[in-house]
Each structure stands twice: as structure tokens, then as C-alpha cells.
Amino acid sequence: MITDYLVIGSGIAGLTFAVKIAEEFPERKVVIVTKDSEDESNTKYAQGGVAIVLDKDQDSFKKHIKDTLIAGDGLCDEAVVKMVVEEGPKRLEELLLWGANFDTDPDGAFSLGKEGGHSEYRIIHHKDITGYEIERALLTRVRQLPNIELLPYHFAIDLITDHHIKDSGVKPKTCYGAYVLNQKTGYIFTVKANSTLLATGGIGKVYGHTTNPTIATGDGIAMAYRAKARVKDMEFVQFHPTALYDVEGGSSFLISEAVRGFGAYLRNKKGYRFIPDYDDRAELASRDIVSQSIDNELKKSGDAHVFLDCTHLDIEKFKKHFPNIYDKCLENHIDIETDWIPVVPASHYLCGGIQVDKKGKTTLENLFACGECTRTGLHGANRLASNSLLEALVYAHNIYKYHSKHKLEAVNVEIPLWNEEGTVITKEHVLIQHNLKELQALMRDYVGIVRNNARLKRAVKRLDVIYTEVEDLYRESKVTTSLCELRNMINVAHLIINQSLERKENKGGYFNSDNINVIVG
Structure with a gap:
């Protein structure tokens, strides 16, 4: 074409x-x-x-x-x-x-x-x-x-x-x-x-x-x-502070930033509104601050999530502004007029x-x-x-x-056809799914909201093993979307991990606990 x-x-x-x-x-x-x-x-x-x-x-x-x-x-x-x-x-x-x-x-x-x-x-x-x-x-x-x-x-x-x-x-x-x-x-x-x-x-x-x-x-x-x-x-991976908590994990439903702008409060399990302790802007602080604050609260308490409290808001206005969010909460047996919404930070934007x-x-x-x-x-x-x-x-x-x-110049080169000689249709889909889950767990556990050098270096070693297995499979197999996607995600993970190790100061959405006392300049 x-x-x-x-x-x-x-x-x-x-x-x-x-x-x-x-x-x-x-x-x-x-x-x-x-x-x-x-x-x-x-x-x-x-x-x-x-x-x-x-x-x-x-x-x-x-x-x-x-x-x-x-x-x-x-x-x-x-x-x-x-x-x-x-x-x-x-x-x-x-x-x-x-x-x-x-x-x-x-x-x-x-x-x-x-x-x-x-x-x-x-x-x-x-x-x-x-x-x-x-x-x-x-x-x-x-x-x-x-x-x-x-x-x-x-x-x-x-x-x-x-x-x-x-x-x-x-x-x-x-x-x-x-x-x-x-x-x-x-x-x-x-x-x-x-x-x-x-x-x-x-x-x-x-x-x-x-x-x-x-x-x-x-x-x-x-x-x-x-x-x-x-x-x-x-x-610089931005984690959205308020994704609807899902026990199963996986893709999470976003509770928009605008809900906090509308006046919702973040509370821990005891009902304490903790975010003003971290930033004078409280719930309207930037996402990195809110995400890191929630992450710190969860690490201190051992809880799986915090809560977004909308019970003090005008519910009729809420329904008008956020009908999709209101309906999604109801689907999950959360009535925001009386119930707090369980939320947790989730990967959101690069x-x-x-x-x-x-x-x-x-x-x-x-x-x-x-x-x-x-x-x-x-x-x-x-x-x-x-x-x-x-x-x-x-x-x-x-x-x-x-x-x-600017003038569009025609491409006048002979492009070779895709070469799949020597490849076979793989029946090892379990290898793709296993490596995908291992990759995702590695990124959440070692390359999340708060990072440190030891975890990042460990992530490098574990990713190398996954990379070798998947590249071997890619060379031997006829191409499938799931295999290509996994290969792409491994490349992306490599870039995130290695560029994280290269950064020696904490900025914005990037926080490495080993950089706290590092003086740059």
C-alpha cells in the first residue's frame, strides 16, 4: 500500500x-x-x-x-x-x-x-x-x-x-x-x-x-x-491519585480530578482528612503531591486504599456534572450520597x-x-x-x-516484504501471559510512585530475563498482536527503569527515596 x-x-x-x-x-x-x-x-x-x-x-x-x-x-x-x-x-x-x-x-x-x-x-x-x-x-x-x-x-x-x-x-x-x-x-x-x-x-x-x-x-x-x-x-510516569479501587486489579475506572475540584475530600480509613498535612492546597494540589501523599498513607497504615468523600456535596449537581462516575459507583454498590468511594493511585499518563x-x-x-x-x-x-x-x-x-x-517528497525506495521465513504459529500463549503478568508486577513493585536505586537495579536484572525469553519467542513465532504488545511493553519498561536510574534528583512525578539528600549542582 x-x-x-x-x-x-x-x-x-x-x-x-x-x-x-x-x-x-x-x-x-x-x-x-x-x-x-x-x-x-x-x-x-x-x-x-x-x-x-x-x-x-x-x-x-x-x-x-x-x-x-x-x-x-x-x-x-x-x-x-x-x-x-x-x-x-x-x-x-x-x-x-x-x-x-x-x-x-x-x-x-x-x-x-x-x-x-x-x-x-x-x-x-x-x-x-x-x-x-x-x-x-x-x-x-x-x-x-x-x-x-x-x-x-x-x-x-x-x-x-x-x-x-x-x-x-x-x-x-x-x-x-x-x-x-x-x-x-x-x-x-x-x-x-x-x-x-x-x-x-x-x-x-x-x-x-x-x-x-x-x-x-x-x-x-x-x-x-x-x-x-x-x-x-x-x-516521569504520572499516577492518577483517584482510580476506583478494584480488588482484582487491572484497568481501573478513573474518578476524575474534577471531582476533587468540585469539593470532594480524601480520607483515610479512620475518616481523617489527611491531605492538608502534606500540602496547603489540600485536594487541589498537583497529582504528584496527591499520589505520593496517598502512597505514604497506605504504606503507614497497610491499607489497600483510601477514600474519596462526596457525601457533603450537592448530589443533584454532582449527578449533572458527573453522570458517568455516579452510575459507575452505583454499579459497584457505592451510593456517593452516603458512601465513601474507595480509591487508589493508578498509572495514568506518561x-x-x-x-x-x-x-x-x-x-x-x-x-x-x-x-x-x-x-x-x-x-x-x-x-x-x-x-x-x-x-x-x-x-x-x-x-x-x-x-x-513544505513540499512532500515521494518515497522512491524499494521496501522489502515482511520476512517470516522459519517462524511457526506459536501455541505457547501461556508464556506471553505469564511474562506479561511478571512484567506488570515488576513495574508496580519496583518502579512505582516511590522508587529507590536497589529496587530499580533489581528491576533491570529481572527485566533482562523476561526480555531474552520474549525475544527468543518473537524470532521463532509468527507475529501476533499480543506478542508484539508484550515486546513493546518490555522496551518501554527498559526505558522507564534506565532513565529513572539516570535521574539524580526528585522532580515532579518522579520520586526516588535515595535522592532525598542528594545535592545537585
């Missing part, structure tokens, strides 16, 4: 770029590859909203920039923060044009929420399913554009680079597309692309206990890493990833990246709540603008 633009991923980042470039160049072809249904993405599960400065009387770009820099704990790129924040209102106008709906007050103005780390009300939202609404609007527009081909249930195995091409005349460090698996037929084919965009989302499943969907296996980051693109700041510049360019030619799989410099050491959807919108636009101003 040959295309002008290959987009891997169908969340807000990938779809926004696809819509813009397809509208600008109706004569050019856009192919979107996504490994699940077309609407399954991290975007779909984003509850809170999009942080955009709209009320200029109360709020300002300067305040939003300051809040972002504070959350990022000194590691944000201030120029990037300024660019993203100031682009917000323009990008909102496009979402509205594409048909996205957001909550309004009785006067017709946008109803703005406030979340942890924000000094003002600036979160536009659609009840507590904002991401779902944005995804709906974008997919509706995608289906209206005849030059976009959407391939659901197709898995991108690896990027095609000069490594795969024997001709000595090819440019070094260049991406030419990807090898793609049709998951329904098992057929692997090449997609030759003049430009490739990775918009593959997060890495939550690496930890097992996560607010992310099961597709969040770090595929784009792993592919970029294997293709020798630069990957940075992987140690602040690092594939390094890109302001145009979304990676360190490989013809390879761009956007959304959670990237490290843009916006988040620094810790993402400010509801900045992620904004970042995706702004960078998708920047990548589109770059392509609209």
Missing part, C-alpha cells in the same frame, strides 16, 4: 491531523491505522476536559502558563508552554466547527471547571465524558472525507527505516512507513508513506493497574526506540516519550509524533490536569502547518 500520509493511532492527535491535512489536500491520500475499533483510544476515556483560557476577566494566559510551569517543577520548556496555552482558543474554535459539544451555563457561556494545580476555572468539558465527545465529533468528520482510509483492527508492527533497505543511496535515519498486521486475516503488508505520524497514546498497561484502556501498550514509543529515534523523560520539536518532528526524517507518546517540553516533570488534550490539538495543528508549507 502506498499513501501520502500514514497516521498510526485514532485518538484526538491522529484524527485532528488527518482531518486538517485531508481538508487541505483533497487530492492526497491519508491512511489511518488503528489496532482496535476506530474509536478506541485514550482520548475516549478522558473525563475532565480541555484547559483553555476563555474568561479573560478572571483568567489569563499568564496564569495558565504559571500553573503549568509550577506543575512541571522546573523542567518545562517555557516557550512551548507559552505556545500551547496561547493557541488554545483557536483550537477550540475548530472543535466547535467540527461539531463537538461542551457544557454551558444558563446564560449560554461555557461552564468552566477547576482541577488540581489550576488557579482558575478554565476547563471546558462535556459532562464527565469530554474525550468521548471529542472523539465522536472527529470521527464524524473523518467519515465525511473521501481521501481518508481508516483501517481498524490493524496493528503497526515496526517502522520501516534505512535499516530495512539495502540500497546505499537512501537517506540515513529516515522513516518510509510501517509494516502492518491485519489482525483479522493475519496478513502482514507494507505501508509506504511519504510522511508518517505516530499518535499511539500512552503506556498504562505496562503497570497493569491503570486508568488507561487495554490498548495503551506504548507501541509508538517502542517502535520509535527500535528505529533509533530519541526518547526522553520516560521516568509525561515523557518520543522527543519532538515545536513542529512535531522527531529525530528521524519523515517521522512525526503527537499526543501522549511524545515529549514536547510542555509537561516537564508533571502534567497539569487537562493540558493533554490541548497539547494534542496544538501539535496536530503544528504538524499540519509544517506539511502545508
Whole structure:
């Protein structure tokens, strides 16, 4: 298959770029590859909203920039923060044009929420399913554009680079597309692309206990890493403080940051509201502070979870603002009018990833990246709540603008077919599942909210064993999605562990107990 633009991923980042470039160049072809249904993405599960400065009387770009820099704990790129924040209102106008709906007050103005780390009300939202609404609007527009081909249930195995091409005349460090698996037929084919965009989302499943969907296996980051693109700041994994506690573990339902912004309290089993002991902002402190505080409480008490208390709130207003959360709690026999919600921190968002510049360019030619799989410099050491959807919108636009101003050069290289000679259909699925569970337990136990050097070094040794077993299986077996996902998660775990060991000071979402007394500088 040959295309002008290959987009891997169908969340807000990938779809926004696809819509813009397809509208600008109706004569050019856009192919979107996504490994699940077309609407399954991290975007779909984003509850809170999009942080955009709209009320200029109360709020300002300067305040939003300051809040972002504070959350990022000194590691944000201030120029990037300024660019993203100031682009917000323009990008909102496009979402509205594409048909996205957001909550309004009785006067017709946008109803703005406030979340942890924000000094003002600036979160536009659609009840507590904002991401779902944005995804709906974008997919509706995608289906209206005849030059976009959407391939659901197709898995991108690896990027095609000069490594795969024997001709000595090819440019070094260049991406030419990807090898793609049709998951329904098992057929692997090449997609030759003049430009490739990775918009593959997060890495939550690496930890097992996560607010992310099961597709969040770090595929784009792993592919970029294997293709020798630069990957940075992987140690900054953000844990959401309040995921609904699940005895079984696995993917957890997110209790939005906005619920604390609405006035909910965090309490321990004895009913004590502990968070003011850790930060003057109490429940509205940034996520790293709240997560570390809960983690400390749980380590002190030995309890499995803490509680989120909403019983003092106006329940009718709560139902209106958070109908999905209210219904999910009822499904779990929790009536928030009288019951506290058991919550625990869970892997939520990756602040690092594939390094890109302001145009979304990676360190490989013809390879761009956007959304959670990237490290843009916006988040620094810790993402400010509801900045992620904004970042995706702004960078998708920047990548589109770059392509609209620069000539698209055709890829004139001969790409070899996928070679599976000597491989067999594996019957050892138990090996994949066993290694997956071992990997997830390793990451939770040794590379969690609070880390130390001894545990990180132990994680390196244990990961090496898993890596060797899985690479042997990969070489011998016909490719399957589950095997590729495990391989990708191992690559991601390697990056998180080793970049954690390299960091010698605690910043934002990264906390190593051995760094407490380290003086840097």
C-alpha cells in the first residue's frame, strides 16, 4: 500500500491531523491505522476536559502558563508552554466547527471547571465524558472525507527505516512507513508513506493497574526506540491519585480530578482528612503531591486504599456534572450520597516519550509524533490536569502547518516484504501471559510512585530475563498482536527503569527515596 500520509493511532492527535491535512489536500491520500475499533483510544476515556483560557476577566494566559510551569517543577520548556496555552482558543474554535459539544451555563457561556494545580476555572468539558465527545465529533468528520482510509483492527508492527533497505543511496535515519498486521486475516503488508505520524497514546498497561484502556501498550514509543529515534523523560510516569479501587486489579475506572475540584475530600480509613498535612492546597494540589501523599498513607497504615468523600456535596449537581462516575459507583454498590468511594493511585499518563520539536518532528526524517507518546517540553516533570488534550490539538495543528508549507517528497525506495521465513504459529500463549503478568508486577513493585536505586537495579536484572525469553519467542513465532504488545511493553519498561536510574534528583512525578539528600549542582 502506498499513501501520502500514514497516521498510526485514532485518538484526538491522529484524527485532528488527518482531518486538517485531508481538508487541505483533497487530492492526497491519508491512511489511518488503528489496532482496535476506530474509536478506541485514550482520548475516549478522558473525563475532565480541555484547559483553555476563555474568561479573560478572571483568567489569563499568564496564569495558565504559571500553573503549568509550577506543575512541571522546573523542567518545562517555557516557550512551548507559552505556545500551547496561547493557541488554545483557536483550537477550540475548530472543535466547535467540527461539531463537538461542551457544557454551558444558563446564560449560554461555557461552564468552566477547576482541577488540581489550576488557579482558575478554565476547563471546558462535556459532562464527565469530554474525550468521548471529542472523539465522536472527529470521527464524524473523518467519515465525511473521501481521501481518508481508516483501517481498524490493524496493528503497526515496526517502522520501516534505512535499516530495512539495502540500497546505499537512501537517506540515513529516515522513516518510509510501517509494516502492518491485519489482525483479522493475519496478513502482514507494507505501508509506504511519504510522511508518517505516530499518535499511539500512552503506556498504562505496562503497570497493569491503570486508568488507561487495554490498548495503551506504548507501541509508538517502542517502535520509535527500535528505529533509533530519541526518547526522553520516560521516568516521569504520572499516577492518577483517584482510580476506583478494584480488588482484582487491572484497568481501573478513573474518578476524575474534577471531582476533587468540585469539593470532594480524601480520607483515610479512620475518616481523617489527611491531605492538608502534606500540602496547603489540600485536594487541589498537583497529582504528584496527591499520589505520593496517598502512597505514604497506605504504606503507614497497610491499607489497600483510601477514600474519596462526596457525601457533603450537592448530589443533584454532582449527578449533572458527573453522570458517568455516579452510575459507575452505583454499579459497584457505592451510593456517593452516603458512601465513601474507595480509591487508589493508578498509572495514568506518561509525561515523557518520543522527543519532538515545536513542529512535531522527531529525530528521524519523515517521522512525526503527537499526543501522549511524545515529549514536547510542555509537561516537564508533571502534567497539569487537562493540558493533554490541548497539547494534542496544538501539535496536530503544528504538524499540519509544517506539511502545508513544505513540499512532500515521494518515497522512491524499494521496501522489502515482511520476512517470516522459519517462524511457526506459536501455541505457547501461556508464556506471553505469564511474562506479561511478571512484567506488570515488576513495574508496580519496583518502579512505582516511590522508587529507590536497589529496587530499580533489581528491576533491570529481572527485566533482562523476561526480555531474552520474549525475544527468543518473537524470532521463532509468527507475529501476533499480543506478542508484539508484550515486546513493546518490555522496551518501554527498559526505558522507564534506565532513565529513572539516570535521574539524580526528585522532580515532579518522579520520586526516588535515595535522592532525598542528594545535592545537585
